[in-house]
Amino acid sequence: xxxxxxxxxxxxxxxxxxxxxxxxxxxxxxxxxxxxxxxxxxxxxxxxxxxxxxxxxxxxxxxxxxxxxxxxxxxxxxxxxxxxxxxxxxxxxxxxxxxxxxxxxxxxxxxxxxxxxxxxxxxxxxxxxxxxxxxxxxxxxxxxxxxxxxxxxxxxxxxxxxxxxxxxxxxxxxxxxxxxxxxxxxxxxxxxxxxxxxxxxxxxxxxxxxxxxxxxxxxxxxxxxxxxxxxxxxxxxxxxxxxxxxxxxxxxxxxxxxxxxxxxxxxxxxxxxxxxxxxxxxxxxxxxxxxxxxxxxxxxxxxxxxxxxxxxxxxxxxxxxxxxxxxxxxxxxxxxxxxxxxxxxxxxxxxxxxxxxxxxxxxxxxxxxxxxxxxxxxxxxxxxxxxxxxxxxxxxxxxxxxxxxxxxxxxxxxxxxxxxxxxxxxxxxxxxxxxxxxxxxxxxxxxxxxxxxxxxxxxxxxxxxxxxxxxxxxxxxxxxx
Amino acid sequence: xxxxxxxxxxxxxxxxxxxxxxxxxxxxxxxxxxxxxxxxxxxxxxxxxxxxxxxxxxxxxxxxxxxxxxxxxxxxxxxxxxxxxxxxxxxxxxxxxxxxxxxxxxxxxxxxxxxxxxxxxxxxxxxxxxxxxxxxxxxxxxxxxxxxxxxxxxxxxxxxxxxxxxxxxxxxxxxxxxxxxxxxxxxxxxxxxxxxxxxxxxxxxxxxxxxxxxxxxxxxxxxxxxxxxxxxxxxxxxxxxxxxxxxxxxxxxxxxxxxxxxxxxxxxxxxxxxxxxxxxxxx
Numbered sequence: 110x111x112x113x114x115x116x117x118x119x120x121x122x123x124x125x126x127x128x129x130x131x132x133x134x135x136x137x138x139x140x141x142x143x144x145x146x147x148x149x150x151x152x153x154x155x156x157x158x159x160x161x162x163x164x165x166x167x168x169x170x171x172x173x174x175x176x177x178x179x180x181x182x183x184x185x186x187x188x189x190x191x192x193x194x195x196x197x198x199x200x201x202x203x204x205x206x207x208x209x210x211x212x213x214x215x216x217x218x219x220x221x222x223x224x225x226x227x228x229x230x231x232x233x234x235x236x237x238x239x240x241x242x243x244x245x246x247x248x249x250x251x252x253x254x255x256x257x258x259x260x261x262x263x264x265x266x267x268x269x270x271x272x273x274x275x276x277x278x279x280x281x282x283x284x285x286x287x288x289x290x291x292x293x294x295x296x297x298x299x300x301x302x303x304x305x306x307x308x309x310x311x312x313x314x315x316x317x318x319x320x321x322x323x324x325x326x327x328x329x330x331x332x333x334x335x336x337x338x339x340x341x342x343x344x345x346x347x348x349x350x351x352x353x354x355x356x357x358x359x360x361x362x363x364x365x366x367x368x369x370x371x372x373x374x375x376x377x378x379x380x381x382x383x384x385x386x387x388x389x390x391x392x393x394x395x396x397x398x399x400x401x402x403x404x405x406x407x408x409x410x411x412x413x414x415x416x417x418x419x420x421x422x423x424x425x426x427x428x429x430x431x432x433x434x435x436x437x438x439x440x441x442x443x444x445x446x447x448x449x450x451x452x453x454x455x456x457x458x459x460x461x462x463x464x465x466x467x468x469x470x471x472x473x474x475x476x477x478x479x480x481x482x483x484x485x486x487x488x489x490x491x492x493x494x495x496x497x498x499x500x501x502x503x504x505x506x507x508x509x510x511x512x513x514x515x516x517x518x519x520x521x522x523x524x525x526x527x528x529x530x531x532x533x534x535x536x537x538x539x540x541x542x543x544x545x546x547x548x549x550x551x552x553x554x555x556x557x558x559x560x561x562x563x564x565x566x567x568x569x570x571x572x573x574x575x576x577x578x579x580x581x582x583x584x585x586x587x588x589x590x
Numbered sequence: 591x592x593x594x595x596x597x598x599x600x601x602x603x604x605x606x607x608x609x610x611x612x613x614x615x616x617x618x619x620x621x622x623x624x625x626x627x628x629x630x631x632x633x634x635x636x637x638x639x640x641x642x643x644x645x646x647x648x649x650x651x652x653x654x655x656x657x658x659x660x661x662x663x664x665x666x667x668x669x670x671x672x673x674x675x676x677x678x679x680x681x682x683x684x685x686x687x688x689x690x691x692x693x694x695x696x697x698x699x700x701x702x703x704x705x706x707x708x709x710x711x712x713x714x715x716x717x718x719x720x721x722x723x724x725x726x727x728x729x730x731x732x733x734x735x736x737x738x739x740x741x742x743x744x745x746x747x748x749x750x751x752x753x754x755x756x757x758x759x760x761x762x763x764x765x766x767x768x769x770x771x772x773x774x775x776x777x778x779x780x781x782x783x784x785x786x787x788x789x790x791x792x793x794x795x796x797x798x799x800x801x802x803x804x805x806x807x808x809x810x811x812x813x814x815x816x817x818x819x820x821x822x823x824x825x826x827x828x829x830x831x832x833x834x835x836x837x838x839x840x841x842x843x844x845x846x847x848x849x850x851x852x853x854x855x856x857x858x859x860x861x862x863x864x865x866x867x868x869x870x871x872x873x
Contacts, residue, residue, distance in 0.1 A: 194698050197705065201661060239654055246657065246705020253713045253855055540870040543725050547871060565653075565708050582712050 120432070123439040125226045127216045134165045135302070137173055137326060138309035140180035141319025147172040152328070154302055157223035158436050158445040158481040166302045169325035174294070174334040177323040181265040181292040182340055184320030189262045189290035193249035200245030200287060202315040207238040210311065214304055218276055219436040221303040223445030223482070224399050226437050236562055237280040240580070243564035244284035247585060251289065254582050254589075261590040262290035263366055264342030269332045269356075270305075271348045272298035272447050273402040273504075278347050279305045281579045283322055284564075289588035291343065292321050296335050299328040300448045333359070341365060345587065347404070350502075350528070350573050368577025368587040370404065370569055372502040373530030376523035377407030377559060378513075378545060381416045383535035387557060389423045392508070395533060395559040397431060397443055397486050401506040402451070404574075405531035407559055408503060410488075411522055414512045421470075421490060421510065428472035428486050435478070443506060445481045452482040455505030462489050462498040467509070494525055502528070516541060520548035529571030533559045552578070598626050600633060600796065601779035603640030604789020609633050615796065619773055620680035626772055629797035631805040634764065637793040638811050641735045641762035644790030649732045649760035653708035660704035660758060663785040667697045673777050678746060681771040695848050696747045702853045703754040710759055710862070713855050723872040731863045732760030733837060734813035737806040739799060741818030741843035745771035746778065751847040752816045753792065755857035761814070763792045766806070772796040803827060810834045814861050818843040837861070 134151065136143040148170030153162050169177070188196070207214065214237070215229040224233075251260035266286045270278035275297060286293050297305040309324050325331055329352075336344045337359050343366040346356050350371040360367050377395045379388050395407025412420045436444035446452045463469050473485035488508040492499050498509050513519040523532055523545075532551040534542050546554040552570040555561060562568065567583035569575060577587045599606040611630035616623065627633075648656070667674065671693055678689040711730050718726040736756040740749035745768035753763050767775030779794040795802065803823050806812055807830025814837040817827055824840045831838045839860035851857070 194702065197701065201701065201704075205661075242654070242657065242661075243708055246702075246707075246709060248705075249702055249853065250705065250709060250713075253709075540872060543869060543871045565712060582709075 120440045122435070124435065125216055125219075125437045125439055127212045129213055129216045129220070131164055131217075131303070135167060135306050135326070137167045137169055137177070138306065138322070138324040139173070139177045140323065141313065141317070143309070146170065147176070152299065154221060154300060156220050157300075157447050158478070160480050163221060164303065166306075166326045169296075169327040169331045169334075171334055174325055174331065174338060177294045177325045178265060178335075178338050178340050180320035180323050181294050184318055185264060185292045187318060188287075188292055188321050191290075193251070196287070196290065197245045197248035199315055199317050200241050200248065200284065203311060203317070204238050204241035204245060206311045206314055207234065207241060211235070211238065214276060214307060216437065217307060218304045219444070221301045222272065222275055223436050223447050225441040225444045226439055227441065228399060233274055233277045236564070237276050240277075240280040240284045240564040244288040247285075247288045251585065251589070254585050260289065263588060263590050264291060265340060266291045266293050266343040266345060266588070267335045267338060267341040268293055268295045268345045269336060269348065270295065270297055272301040273399060273404070275301035276304040276308065279308055281347075282345055285579070285584050285588050287321065289585060291588055294323045294325060294335055294341070296325050296327060296332050299326070302326040336360070343367075343588070345577070346370070350575075353575055366587070369575035370577065370579065371573065371575035372504075373404050373406065373528045373570065373574050374409055374500065374502050374526045375405050375407050375528070375531040375533070375551065376409045376411050376549070377533035378411045378519050378523060378535065379413060379416070379420055380519075380536040380541065381413040382537045384537055384557065385419070385423065388535040389420070389427055391533060391535060391557070391559040392424060393427055393431070396508040397506050398560050400443055400446055400484070402447060402504050403560065405553065405560070407531070407533050408508060409499060409526075410508055410510045411519055412510060412512050413519075414514050417510070417512050421488075424488065425470060425472045428488070429474060431473070431486055433473060433475065433477060433483065433485060443486060446484055446505065447482070449482055451504065452484065455484050455503060455507065458498055458501070458503045458505070459484075459487060459507060462492070462496065462507075462509070465496045465498070467492045467496055467498060494522065500526065516545055520545055523549045527573040530574035531555065595622055598624055598773065598776045598796070600627050600629055601776075601782065601794040602633070602637045603644070603793065604783065606779070606783070610636075615772075617681065617773065620676065624773070626776070626796045629795035629802065631801070633795060633797075634802055634805050635809070637764045637795055638735060638809055640790035640793055641764050642811055644788055645732070645735055645760075645762035648762060648788060648791045653710070656758065656760065657704045657707035659786045660700055660707065660754070663781060663787055664697050664700040664704060666781040666785045667700060667778075670777060670781055671697070674746060674774060677773045677777050678771070681773045682745060692744055692747050696750050699747065699750050699754060699853065703758040706755070706758045710855070710858055714858065714862070718866065723870060725869045725871045726866060728864050728866045730759070730858070731865050733861050733863055734761060735811060736761040736763050736861050737809075737812045737815040737817075738763055738765045739803065739806075739815070739817035739819055739823075740765060740768045740775060741845070742768045742770040743844055744847050746774040747847045748818060748843075748845075749775050749778065751852045752818065752841070756814070756816065756861040757787075757792060759858055759862050761861050762790060764806070764812070765792065765794045766799060766802050767794055767796045769799045799823060804830060807831055807836070808833055812836060815839070816860055817841070818845070
């Protein structure tokens with residue numbers, strides 16, 4: 110027998126080499142055309158993995174937002190009165206084009222966002238296509254979605270979306286709005302505008318009538334101008350609870366319809382009788398998918414006390430095999446944090462966790478890249494329910510571990526938060542899984558799985574995680590008068 | 591006369607066999623004489639066998655995939671738009687305008703059902719608030735192998751209006767084409783063959799309904815029948831179906847298949863089963 114030798118587990122680089130053409134400057138998409146901003150202002154968007162500039166993007170000012178809303182108003186009559194089957198035709202074609210250009214969109218998304226190509230290719234973009242396909246099918250079936258009332262659109266929808274799933278959030282907003290006969294002005298996040306603008310190209314390719322979808326890029330001020338615009342009838346926002354509250358106040362005193370998909374601090378509950386191999390993968394997926402920059406991330410791990418050592422032992426072993434680095438490498442598990450600001454925010458939470466007395470565990474043996482924004486997968490043990498890292502949304506690859514003894518205590522701890530977006534429950538006993546699911550105040554509960562998304566399945570939160578749902582029949586309500 | 595004229599055959603299990611019986615039906619379309627296959631009871635049994643073999647995989651593929659495949663079928667119909675219009679016009683002597691309208695409605699019909707696949711359970715399924723500590727759900731499943739008898743009026747749209755709900759829900763279909771105007775359904779078989787619809791999921795026969803109806807009605811491996819039929823045919827179907835409790839839906843052959851009800855959840859009635867699952871909700 111040969112003596113056991115140390116095995117080199119490192120992988121050769123496997124970069125995705127699909128060429129993505131990128132113009133040096135992007136205009137606004139208004140009335141079916143790309144136009145220069147009347148503000149004459151631009152900003153840069155960078156690749157967070159390299160900090161290199163990708164392109165210059167227009168910053169929409171007041172006159173630009175006015176023009177976009179006007180274009181959407183003008184398009185509303187024709188679009189809302191179009192025969193539903195014809196409206197469906199456009200949405201089906203958008204879905205098909207997205208599938209045709211899927212790899213290009215995936216690569217561009219990874220470049221602009223920093224998330225691994227494995228995720229953009231296998232999760233984000235396929236879900237985008239599905240969302241359009243599913244909602245295309247609703248166009249001529251709305252009467253069956255809301256029986257007893259005539260389904261009518263609301264009008265011009267102001268939609269402001271975040272940077273964590275840039276194209277997917279655009280699809281979640283645009284597809285149901287259009288299916289119900291509304292027109293749209295969308296504002297992508299300032300750090301990730303490129304895939305939404307590529308989607309605008311697709312809208313041109315399928316001859317979507319001008320003005321049905323308009324895209325204005327910019328930062329917070331552009332978003333504020335849009336949601337506060339008097340000629341907008343509906344506001345949909347996905348982002349932080351803090352900004353969501355500001356928008357809710359801004360919409361108070363108007364007749365605008367509002368849906369908000371906000372932050373979370375979601376519990377992932379592991380019982381001693383959980384199918385442990387699957388649970389460990391579910392924990393990993395729950396918090397390190399998309400670098401933890403997921404509103405429904407399973408960021409609070411609640412473990413039954415009797416198995417906490419086993420769970421942490423297995424988890425730290427598994428963490429060592431996570432590959433952190435180049436988002437465009439097909440083997441990468443954890444990519445770059447989206448921006449310097451977010452990196453600083455995540456790091457400040459990590460410092461806070463240490464300062465408040467929790468035990469930080471980092472199981473990452475490799476070296477993080479020299480340029481770009483990186484956080485090694487991190488977990489905290491010995492966390493008390495009152496600790497800042499157990500209460501506030503970190504929005505990064507940082508897991509906090511707490512324990513419980515009984516199902517009732519698990520439910521109480523799970524609900525000890527102002528948020529209520531999602532929850533995970535891991536147990537081999539179905540009745541226990543359902544009992545805990547019933548007790549948890551969350552809009553989505555995953556039993557023996559985590560981070561599952563589907564166009565047919567409503568997503569959204571309880572409590573301060575916002576209101577309104579996206580996907581499925583429940584999601585249509587947000588876009589019907 | 592064209593240099594090459596098409597030989598029309600049956601469509602069974604994704605292939606184009608001639609009838610095992612060797613019998614033909616003489617049909618004149620566009621000034622050309624065709625000898626179509628006159629399917630026998632054995633051809634019907636072969637088609638049912640192919641449908642039975644294909645059905646489980648079709649039903650267990652995701653609703654999203656079935657939707658995309660039906661959309662692909664619509665793309666293939668669109669590509670043959672001209673051929674369909676010509677087939678309808680030539681065999682049923684209708685006006686070009688009416689033939690065109692029927693083809694357009696047919697394509698739209700398939701697209702609409704491409705959009706139904708992932709909404710059947712949403713619209714027809716339920717969570718049941720039972721008076722006890724249980725979670726109770728009712729899901730919707732395909733019935734199995736469905737025989738379809740197409741009408742003579744609107745030979746293409748009628749065939750699709752009756753077959754699409756069954757296909758969308760995950761059934762496999764054995765379609766007996768319009769007896770008087772079978773050629774549009776044969777063009778459909780070519781569209782099916784070049785779409786991504788798996789072989790055996792939709793089979794098409796041409797022949798005498800008087801011969802096929804009793805055989806279909808009493809075949810023990812047919813689970814449901816959706817038939818444009820009247821009088822004697824309808825009675826024969828229902829009597830034969832009692833043998834294995836087939837679900838029989840009889841529709842008026844003169845129906846206007848452009849009416850909204852043909853694209854509504856009502857269309858799934860005879861080709862789906864409700865399955866209710868109970869689960870304790872207390873540890």
